[in-house]
Amino acid sequence: METQHRKWHPIAASSDLPLRHTFHGQLLGREFAVWRADDGYVNVWENRCLHRGVRLSIGINDGAELKCQYHGWRYANRTAGCTYIPAHPADAPARTICNRTYPAVERYGLVWSGETPDGELPEISELEAGSPCALRAIPVNAPADLVTKRLAEYRFQPNAKIDGQGAEITVETAQDGHLSLSSVDGEVSTKLLLFVQPVDSNRTVVRGVLSDRPKQEDELRVFLHHSRRLSSLRDLIEAEAAGLPVPEPMQPVIHRVSEELASMPEQTLSGRTAPLRVEVSRKWETAAGIAGLKLVPVGEQLPTFQPGAHIDVHMPNGLVRQYSLTNGPGETRHYTIGVKLEPDSRGGSQCMHREVREGDVLAISEPRNNFPLRRDAVKTLFVAGGIGITPLLSMARALHHSDLPHELHYFSQSEKHMAFPEVLERLGSGVVPHLGLDPAETGKQLKAILSRYQPAMHLYVCGPGPMLEATRKIAADHGWPDNSIHFEYFKNTNEVDDSSSFEIDLARSVMTLQVPAGKTILAVLRENGVDVPSSCEQGACGTCLTTLLEGEPDHQDVYLNESEKSSGNCIMTCVSRAKSGRLVLDI
Amino acid sequence: MAVCSDKTVLNQWYAIGATEEIEPERMTETVLLEEELSYTVDALGSPKVWRTGHDAGELVPSQCVYGYVWTCLGEASGEVFAIPEFSEPDRRNMNAATIGVNVSAPRAIENFLDMGHFPYVHTDILGVEPHTEVKEYDVEISIENDEILATRCRFFQPMASQASGGGADVEYIYRVPHPFCSVLYKSSPVDDKRMDVIAVFLQPVDQEHIRAHMMLSVLDEDNDDKSIRLFQQTIFGQDKPILENQFPKRLPLDPRAETPIRADKSAITYRRWLSRKGITYGVIPAAA
Numbered sequence: 073m074e075t076q077h078r079k080w081h082p083i084a085a086s087s088d089l090p091l092r093h094t095f096h097g098q099l100l101g102r103e104f105a106v107w108r109a110d111d112g113y114v115n116v117w118e119n120r121c122l123h124r125g126v127r128l129s130i131g132i133n134d135g136a137e138l139k140c141q142y143h144g145w146r147y148a149n150r151t152a153g154c155t156y157i158p159a160h161p162a163d164a165p166a167r168t169i170c171n172r173t174y175p176a177v178e179r180y181g182l183v184w185s186g187e188t189p190d191g192e193l194p195e196i197s198e199l200e201a202g203s204p205c206a207l208r209a210i211p212v213n214a215p216a217d218l219v220t221k222r223l224a225e226y227r228f229q230p231n232a233k234i235d236g237q238g239a240e241i242t243v244e245t246a247q248d249g250h251l252s253l254s255s256v257d258g259e260v261s262t263k264l265l266l267f268v269q270p271v272d273s274n275r276t277v278v279r280g281v282l283s284d285r286p287k288q289e290d291e292l293r294v295f296l297h298h299s300r301r302l303s304s305l306r307d308l309i310e311a312e313a314a315g316l317p318v319p320e321p322m323q324p325v326i327h328r329v330s331e332e333l334a335s336m337p338e339q340t341l342s343g344r345t346a347p348l349r350v351e352v353s354r355k356w357e358t359a360a361g362i363a364g365l366k367l368v369p370v371g372e373q374l375p376t377f378q379p380g381a382h383i384d385v386h387m388p389n390g391l392v393r394q395y396s397l398t399n400g401p402g403e404t405r406h407y408t409i410g411v412k413l414e415p416d417s418r419g420g421s422q423c424m425h426r427e428v429r430e431g432d433v434l435a436i437s438e439p440r441n442n443f444p445l446r447r448d449a450v451k452t453l454f455v456a457g458g459i460g461i462t463p464l465l466s467m468a469r470a471l472h473h474s475d476l477p478h479e480l481h482y483f484s485q486s487e488k489h490m491a492f493p494e495v496l497e498r499l500g501s502g503v504v505p506h507l508g509l510d511p512a513e514t515g516k517q518l519k520a521i522l523s524r525y526q527p528a529m530h531l532y533v534c535g536p537g538p539m540l541e542a543t544r545k546i547a548a549d550h551g552w553p554d555n556s557i558h559f560e561y562f563k564n565t566n567e568v569d570d571s572s573s574f575e576i577d578l579a580r581s582v583m584t585l586q587v588p589a590g591k592t593i594l595a596v597l598r599e600n601g602v603d604v605p606s607s608c609e610q611g612a613c614g615t616c617l618t619t620l621l622e623g624e625p626d627h628q629d630v631y632l633n634e635s636e637k638s639s640g641n642c643i644m645t646c647v648s649r650a651k652s653g654r655l656v657l658d659i
Numbered sequence: 660m661a662v663c664s665d666k667t668v669l670n671q672w673y674a675i676g677a678t679e680e681i682e683p684e685r686m687t688e689t690v691l692l693e694e695e696l697s698y699t700v701d702a703l704g705s706p707k708v709w710r711t712g713h714d715a716g717e718l719v720p721s722q723c724v725y726g727y728v729w730t731c732l733g734e735a736s737g738e739v740f741a742i743p744e745f746s747e748p749d750r751r752n753m754n755a756a757t758i759g760v761n762v763s764a765p766r767a768i769e770n771f772l773d774m775g776h777f778p779y780v781h782t783d784i785l786g787v788e789p790h791t792e793v794k795e796y797d798v799e800i801s802i803e804n805d806e807i808l809a810t811r812c813r814f815f816q817p818m819a820s821q822a823s824g825g826g827a828d829v830e831y832i833y834r835v836p837h838p839f840c841s842v843l844y845k846s847s848p849v850d851d852k853r854m855d856v857i858a859v860f861l862q863p864v865d866q867e868h869i870r871a872h873m874m875l876s877v878l879d880e881d882n883d884d885k886s887i888r889l890f891q892q893t894i895f896g897q898d899k900p901i902l903e904n905q906f907p908k909r910l911p912l913d914p915r916a917e918t919p920i921r922a923d924k925s926a927i928t929y930r931r932w933l934s935r936k937g938i939t940y941g942v943i944p945a946a947a
Contacts, residue, residue, distance in 0.1 A: 103906070119906070120906050122917065122918045123917060123918050123919075123920070124769075124905065124917060125905045125906050125907065125911075125916075125917060126901060126904055126905050126906075127904040127905075127906060130900075130904050141779060141780070141901060141904075142776050142779060142780065142901050143775045143776050143779060144778070144779045144788075144791065157920060158775070158778070158779075158788075158791035158792075159775040159791060159792060159793040159920060159921075159922040160792065160793070160920060160921060160922065161791065161792055162792075163921075169918060326907070326916070328913065328915040328916060329915050329916070329917065329918050330915070331915065333915075333918045334914040334915040334918070334919070335914070335919075336919045336920065336921055336923065336924065336927055349789075349792060351788075351789035370789045370790055370792075371790070371815070431788060431789060432789070433788075433789045433791055433792065
């Protein structure tokens with residue numbers, strides 16, 4: 073019997089897997105959930121949700137994932153890894169929650185699998201040449217070896233003489249759980265392959281495949297012919313099996329989950345809390361490679377946001393990412409964010425693009441604003457590069473609403489890369505697109521835009537690092553003072569040097585702590601029970617900004633501007649360190 | 660010889676039928692722990708239960724409690740666990756349903772303790788997406804009563820009550836005072852200081868089949884018995900196909916058989932409690 077486990081067996085017909093269906097298959101006592109994703113991939117999985125053992129064959133195939141009916145756990149196409157556990161929307165499912173998968177090959181109109189099949193699915197030479205046509209599967213209540221033996225007696229007519237009788241049948245091969253029969257009537261002949269699928273010790277499915285598809289006008293008669301004859305043979309086999317002792321049902325081994333998964337995970341006590349629950353009420357492609365997500369509250373009203381604010385999104389894969397709100401003033405029934413799919417994503421934007429769907433619940437932080445908008449400027453210039461549009465969109469909408477003078481310069485690859493076009497349209501002539509420019513042309517445009525500085529003008533810049541650097545430099549060159557240039561980096565691309573070790577004194581908490589090499593100030597504070605807010609934890613967002621009372625800081629962030637850095641009176645505790653042996657923080 | 664060799668299970672009391680649904684003196688047949696039984700209740704309300712399979716005719720202990728005939732096939736010790744609310748004069752007590760389910764008793768108890776499935780299985784009634792979160796709650800094993808107690812359980816319910824227009828968090832308390840019985844307390848829509856009681860008394864027919872008796876003790880003056888029953892039967896009817904598609908049907912007590920999450924705290928406690936009691940019936944015991 074063991075050898076059966078190392079063989080390929082048919083477990084379904086291709087026609088058993090129509091769009092978004094989940095098929096219940098069985099082989100050697102083991103049940104499978106078999107489903108085809110929208111990309112065509114056929115998944116053959118253990119028919120059990122790892123959580124509470126509910127059959128996944130009653131689950132919902134949404135085209136990309138299979139969702140368990142009991143608690144809504146979702147498992148991804150191909151990997152069978154769990155991507156979402158609705159009972160704990162703030163926690164990431166452990167990466168190792170992964171259902172057992174079995175190999176799957178679709179060939180000759182059948183889906184083939186096995187427990188641990190050796191090698192590749194062997195080619196069936198009779199079916200390689202023609203146009204194979206799978207017949208209706210015939211379940212038989214009898215052991216596979218008996219079925220195989222009796223199938224050699226099967227009699228049938230060739231396709232082209234289906235209404236004739238007395239065709240000559242030759243059994244050409246009978247091995248490896250399949251028979252190859254040839255029916256010859258005069259000058260016409262048809263080959264039929266009969267595959268025997270051992271479902272359980274006393275249950276078998278016979279799957280016939282004709283080597284050639286019948287002519288269309290004969291199709292129905294051919295199918296009926298085989299259905300009737302195979303059914304008659306089934307009755308004979310079942311009658312014979314009824315007289316034999318009933319074998320014990322097979323007992324497939326259900327593998328245990330890992331030790332790590334068996335214990336109940338503790339509540340995560342990250343310093344980055346995500347007290348809000350939002351539902352993705354709409355997800356759409358707002359521009360090439362950019363997903364728009366509209367988040368509505370689950371339960372209570374969403375907290376107030378300000379233009380420039382961002383939220384932390386705790387993703388189903390465990391990562392935490394910051395996204396700026398694009399909302400206009402008074403738009404408080406939802407938060408809308410834009411997420412660009414980063415080709416070198418470390419999993420954040422990929423998760424938002426591929427795994428998060430409409431209807432999902434996400435855990436998010438309250439909005440924080442580290443990129444505040446002044447509204448006392450004689451004129452405000454916004455310079456956006458690519459996805460850097462998002463915070464500036466919210467700002468421009470606020471100024472537009474109040475009729476305050478502003479220009480929104482949007483640098484983008486092309487028109488179809490411009491996010492939230494419906495919002496841009498409402499902003500009217502305030503929006504100036506700059507499309508498809510190379511760095512040199514961009515520099516030229518920026519010089520033109522930034523050449524007419526007047527006192528009480530303000531500039532807000534958000535975009536990719538190099539463009540941001542260029543804008544800041546050009547502005548400075550054209551006389552924009554440091555405090556009129558406001559910027560927000562997506563991320564800190566500087567290599568953080570955490571080799572120093574030093575002491576921190578917490579002035580208000582009256583504590584002295586050691587910060588060793590390799591550990592951040594923030595981590596040391598948390599370990600000692602001092603709760604301080606943080607968000608990106610890489611020196612870009614500004615959330616962990618702390619007042620510095622004494623000591624010489626080693627700034628490694630991209631949040632503070634040069635004059636703020638040189639003033640030496642604030643520090644980002646997530647990346648920055650000390651040049652002196654000791655820092656006194658206002659905590 | 661009894662078919663069931665699990666002494667702890669054998670010595671428990673089990674509800675086998677609702678007294679209000681049988682005519683006095685009329686004999687009813689049933690199966691408990693694979694033993695065939697017959698029972699009657701006389702005009703005065705006294706029950707009688709006897710074996711009809713092996714040892715046919717042998718009387719077994721019986722009593723009527725909470726509107727059901729209870730019996731014990733082993734050595735009966737003590738009383739059926741207490742549900743003090745049942746005797747409060749203004750409550751309506753009834754058997755909401757007796758439903759056969761093709762599952763082991765402990766799987767059905769776990770389902771009764773579970774809140775995470777409300778939005779998926781009882782959509783628009785006990786839960787609705789996107790309100791899927793199971794908030795932190797407390798579970799303990801009460802030492803003096805040897806029963807599991809889960810408190811501070813809250814779940815968003817779209818139809819919190821017929822009186823209230825919208826959804827709200829509903830509070831639950833769960834008790835498991837018997838390996839195969841559980842009692843649920845749920846905030847009453849008519850009296851915010853009291854709670855409705857919904858209990859399941861499972862009758863294990865064999866290791867993988869049960870009859871579930873659902874007892875209600877509620878504060879409700881507006882709805883008739885039929886609509887109250889219909890509501891509970893709808894809920895149970897939604898659970899039934901899920902329970903019957905759990906594999907294996909017996910509850911695995913090996914901690915590595917399935918994957919728990921924090922929302923399953925009460926189920927984890929229940930599995931450990933069964934393991935500690937040495938229960939073998941209806942479960943797959945953890946390998947020693």
